[in-house]
Amino acid sequence: MPVIEHSAVADVPRSRAFAYVDDYRSVPNWMFGVRSFEPIGDIDHGLDALYAAEMQIGPKTLRSTLRVTEWIEGRSLTLSSVEGFSTVSTWSFADTPDGGTRLDVDFAYNFPGGLAGRALGALVEPVVGQAIRHTESTLRRELSAL
Secondary structure (H helix, E strand, O other): OOEEEEEEEEOOOHHHHHHHHHOHHHHHHHOOOEEEEEEOOOOOOOOOOEEEEEEEEOOEEEEEEEEEEEEEOOOEEEEEEEEEOEEEEEEEEEEOOOOOEEEEEEEEEEOOOHHHHHHHHHHHHHHHHHHHHHHHHHHHHHHHOO
């Protein structure tokens, strides 16, 4: 499973950065390609929250059901797919000396086997790095506007 790691610093307190990323309603505002991100069931954040996500990458729409598999308030959260496009993303938050937040993300993904998986990989892989950088810069801009 390929993994992309990325770090950035936002000029907002860690508690505010974590709360924004943890709020499912904000996800389409900052995450590259996400068209919808809606809770499934009564839990809308925290450990075991479940979401239906839809992402547009070029001409392809990718759908996933994601579960929060790790959640430490103010520190980290991990989303793991349980159905659809296979991904695991871990977001970590740490204080910076000047009162800002260091954001670290590890994004792992996997395509299905066979011809369909190779075709999807050929479409998505060239834009994954750009998507992570776009997500990070958009997230920092959104956090600065809070």
